[in-house]
Amino acid sequence: MTTGTGWAASGHADRYRERVFAERERLAGALADLRGHQQRVLSDLLDFNAGTEFGERHGFARIRDVDDFRKAVPVQDYAAHAPLIERMAAGEPNLLSADQPVVYFTSSGSTGAHKKIPVTPRFMRTTFFPFYYAAWAPLVENFPEVTHRPDAVLNLKHDPLAAPPTTAGGRPHVGASQVDFGEKFGEPLSAELGTAAPWATLPVDVAPDDHLEKMYLRLRLAVQSDLRCLVGINPAMIAAVPYQLALWWDRILKEVRDGTLGGVPYGSPDPRRAAELEGLAAHFGTVSPGHVWPRIQALFGWTTGVASLYLPSLRERFGIGVSALPAPVAASEGPVGVPLDRHGSAGSLVATASVYEFADASTDLTPETDTLLPHELEAGSEYHVIFSHVGGLYRYAVGDVVRVVDLAGGVPRVEYAGRANRSDAAGERLRESQVVRALHSALAATGLHLVNVACRVEPAPDTQAPRYVFAVAPRTPWQDAEGARFTSLLDRALQQESADYRRARTGRRLSAPVLRLLDPDAFHRDWHAAVGTGIRPTQVKDRLFRQDDALWQRLTGTPTT
Incomplete structure (x- = not known):
């Protein structure tokens, strides 16, 4: 494993930076001719896959432009693609793509059966790698120290598997973060930042699905490194x-002092670092990441949705001036937008990756839904995302909603706004993004801060109309009067965000929302409980709408009505 000065001496860091910046320049240059590149992507996927079963069924050889394409292929979701995908996964060739999949990505959702997303060499070369490299450019450019040492970055999502699960045809069926792109696709530079750190491949035995123990072991090793990101x-x-630092602190201190990892001898005892860490906790009363790693510069992840409500407070735990840089707007099935600068949430469309279509987020998608092309989008509006690419997904409704932040040179920059599903108990048809904006409004008006939040619809005890219950973990205790004002302002903001919600409230089909305050660690315990069942941490996401009784009871610790 490459470590320390060997990382720099090998020239890997320089070659990596060169590739990252070159891909960004190519993607930025393509935006000057968005329509031309979209036509070239369409022509390429049609030509390459014309002889497949799907291509022949839909007359790919006769399609010349996007209007022909929209007439020939309906809007479709994973379920519509699934029959051919299952046959591909069993080993049958030439169904959706002329290229044979090398691996299958799992879906990123934490509920239901995992999807099988076919990943072909042609898809990786033309669709995935350009955006994947470019996505790191703002981080590498503005915080160059993250590439100086392999242990400068704690990559929480990296989770290699020695024996990955496979499809019926024998192909790995794993998360994108579990694939060695160098081995599978001949791209050694694609190894993410932090994946050559001492904790990247754990030196002790741990069960593949014991994700909490793996997270502990990585933190235990990382406290002895000078993290920057x-x-x-x-x-x-x-x-x-x-x-996790607070939860595992005593165990971490003991293992650093004793020179053990998971109870097994590892390295040398480090009583000096253990004493230093112990002194920090004693001085501050509680340990924070900014105390353990005082030179952290950046956090890299999604910055929108529910996370936008707690990120300002979370950044403080990592240190004053720490930046939060947005990860790409993307799914396992393909990319949508990639940040090319330090914008806090939005990325430009990846013109060379997919053919992009959009539909008004307030509508329900059907196979015949009329769609808009990128140049027809309006700043400030929200849209369902539909894309097509050479890897074998055609007019694919990925289930995400994006918001157009602005038009840079006529090209939309988009941010993730939430999943396409709505909460609709009484005709209110609330989208996640509407509720998040209403929460922002109520928090700003009251000066309150939260750790996390979720909501569900419950019967109101004194009326026939249901009501929304908001479970909030406050950062610091809220006074009763503050909570009451917050809830009233939230109700008002929801009515401003959604005409359907306003009509449901004025028509008394919905009762006024109520607030249920939790303790600050409630969502963290809930997250750990989910990961403890064997779900990969990347898949346990913030969920605003939580109608499931068992999950709600686990979160709030109270029986549901």
């Missing part, structure tokens, strides 16, 4: 770190 992508993983 944490990579989480899923911000819930970064938010868990302060809680």
